[in-house]
Amino acid sequence: MSPEQQNNAQAQLPQVDGERPALGRLHQQFPEAILASHSYRGDDTISVAGDSLLPIMQFLRETPELSFETLMDLTAVDYLKMGKSPRFEVVYHLYSLTHNHRLRVKVPLPEDLPEVDSLTSLWKIADWYEREVWDMFGIKFRGHPDLRRLLMYEEFEGHPLRKDYPKSRRQPIVAQRT
Amino acid sequence: MGVGEFITSKLDHAVGWARKYSIFQYPFITACCGMEYMGVACSHYDIDRFGAGFPRFTPRQSDVLFVVGTISHKMAPVLKTIYEQMCEPKWVVAFGVCTCTGGFYDNYSTVQGIDTVIPVDLYIPGCPPRPESVLDGLMLLQEKIQNQKQEILPKAKWRETQSSVSRLL
Ligand code: SF4
Numbered sequence: 001m002s003p004e005q006q007n008n009a010q011a012q013l014p015q016v017d018g019e020r021p022a023l024g025r026l027h028q029q030f031p032e033a034i035l036a037s038h039s040y041r042g043d044d045t046i047s048v049a050g051d052s053l054l055p056i057m058q059f060l061r062e063t064p065e066l067s068f069e070t071l072m073d074l075t076a077v078d079y080l081k082m083g084k085s086p087r088f089e090v091v092y093h094l095y096s097l098t099h100n101h102r103l104r105v106k107v108p109l110p111e112d113l114p115e116v117d118s119l120t121s122l123w124k125i126a127d128w129y130e131r132e133v134w135d136m137f138g139i140k141f142r143g144h145p146d147l148r149r150l151l152m153y154e155e156f157e158g159h160p161l162r163k164d165y166p167k168s169r170r171q172p173i174v175a176q177r178t
Numbered sequence: 179m180g181v182g183e184f185i186t187s188k189l190d191h192a193v194g195w196a197r198k199y200s201i202f203q204y205p206f207i208t209a210c211c212g213m214e215y216m217g218v219a220c221s222h223y224d225i226d227r228f229g230a231g232f233p234r235f236t237p238r239q240s241d242v243l244f245v246v247g248t249i250s251h252k253m254a255p256v257l258k259t260i261y262e263q264m265c266e267p268k269w270v271v272a273f274g275v276c277t278c279t280g281g282f283y284d285n286y287s288t289v290q291g292i293d294t295v296i297p298v299d300l301y302i303p304g305c306p307p308r309p310e311s312v313l314d315g316l317m318l319l320q321e322k323i324q325n326q327k328q329e330i331l332p333k334a335k336w337r338e339t340q341s342s343v344s345r346l347l
Pocket of ligand 1: 248273
């Protein structure tokens with residue numbers, strides 16, 4: 001992102017409001033880590049740098065007025081055919097049961113090093129989500145206790161939801177596991 | 179025609195008749211086609227009228243393997259094992275377009291037709307097939323069973339199979 005775009009993002013800083021303070025608090029707390037943010041009809045989205053994901057998530061979870069206890073979803077997007085750079089983006093959806101608010105956190109990841117910190121230390125559910133994203137997109141999660149494929153079998157080669165995985169590629173059928 | 183030949187052909191006919199009206203099926207149901215299978219099995223269409231109303235939930239007791247629903251690459255080895263566990267004579271029905279060709283699941287996870295894994299006797303296309311076409315298919319299968327050569331193992335061969343089975347056990 002160019003400095004100009006960054007300034008734009010800064011200029012559109014949402015106000016800290018009573019109901020959904022997450023974006024404002026993050027901008028206050030982690031000014032350098034935030035790449036972009038926007039809010040549309042009550043839908044808050046923030047894009048953060050990969051190396052500060054863990055402290056940001058911990059902050060979101062543990063600050064009492066935010067308390068995002070639930071990791072509702074964790075997935076990834078491959079922007080290969082949309083010409084976006086960097087190529088990958090990991091998307092987290094958080095929900096606070098206490099305050100009934102939501103937040104979407106995105107982490108852009110480059111093609112040559114698709115790696116990000118694992119959130120298993122904060123949310124147990126991240127375990128299988130991260131395994132699924134590893135399986136489908138080949139994005140590695142540093143510090144994951146057991147990063148194996150979740151849906152495909154071990155002999156499967158490649159990551160089928162990457163946009164450069166050939167649609168018609170078929171892999172041999174393996175023997176049954178007992 | 180000699181007397182021997184006459185008897186064999188009549189015996190073949192009788193065995194075929196018995197076999198085609200006592201189809202014990204093994205429903206291998208993995209996806210949405212299962213609903214349609216239930217529709218065929220229930221009283222409205224009543225597959226029992228064709229002597230095939232008795233699903234066995236073990237492959238060792240069944241004659242016809244109904245493969246109903248999408249088969250993924252992970253499921254394929256299981257399907258193969260089930261097929262191998264069935265006793266001869268056995269037939270396989272591919273129920274629904276997913277099992278025939280993979281259907282619209284032209285992707286990394288779906289087997290493109292179960293005939294890449296096991297031999298298939300009858301294909302019933304449709305997504306899902308109407309109960310009428312299932313019954314039509316069933317009657318075609320009965321025709322096939324009736325008209326084929328009925329393999330009955332001679333005693334010596336039978337003993338051989340028995341001993342190889344007991345060796346396995
Ligand atoms: S053929 Fe259609 S109805 Fe049957 S399993 Fe496939 S998708 Fe489902």
